Amino acid sequence: MEFNVRIKIGYSTKGAESLKKEYLFVQRVYLKKLFGGAFLKRVLIIILLVVILGACSQQENDTSGERDEGIIVDIKKETSDENYYLILTLPSVEGINISDKTRDELIELAVENNGAFYRVTQEKYEEWNLEIGQRIIGYYSDVGESQPPVLFTNKIEVFSQ
Numbered sequence: 001m002e003f004n005v006r007i008k009i010g011y012s013t014k015g016a017e018s019l020k021k022e023y024l025f026v027q028r029v030y031l032k033k034l035f036g037g038a039f040l041k042r043v044l045i046i047i048l049l050v051v052i053l054g055a056c057s058q059q060e061n062d063t064s065g066e067r068d069e070g071i072i073v074d075i076k077k078e079t080s081d082e083n084y085y086l087i088l089t090l091p092s093v094e095g096i097n098i099s100d101k102t103r104d105e106l107i108e109l110a111v112e113n114n115g116a117f118y119r120v121t122q123e124k125y126e127e128w129n130l131e132i133g134q135r136i137i138g139y140y141s142d143v144g145e146s147q148p149p150v151l152f153t154n155k156i157e158v159f160s161q
Contacts, residue, residue: 065141068116068151072134073098074106078119085125086150087118089136098132110148117150128156135160 070089078084088106090096090113098106109115118138120128130136137157144150 065139067137067139069135069137070115072130072132072136073101073110073115074103075125075130075132076103083122085120085122085130087120087125087130088115088148089118089138090115107148115148117144117146117148118153118156119144119150120153120156124154124156128158130156130158134158 068089070091071093072087073090073093074088076086076088078086088110090098090106090110092113096109101109110117116138118140120130135158137159138151138153139155140151140153142152144152
């Protein structure tokens, strides 16, 4: 079956001009409803709430930098500045009897097993009541160049004995 369709294309200048005016009118009305009414206000309020809530949740989770976990195996008051303590930690002490090790042996274990020193103020040390054998999470912002590294911290969480 075959169809023959002929379309007559033609317009007058007056028709095109009225079509253009109608298009612009509809466009203005649509834009006015979209951006001038309650819709835009609702969208802006939702965007503002999302941004504010996102910023608040980031503040609550801010923990002063990087995170490290370990078990305290040695605590010593710094000799150069007696207002600070150096707390030596190991990631794990399974199979290691830390009670019969010297400080140098513990430092050697820390180097071999990715341990770290935490440098904390005397105030924080007393506030956190840190003891050998506690499992801690330390948050640090700066790392000293040494083996094992010295982590400068303002926050330690003790979560087990």
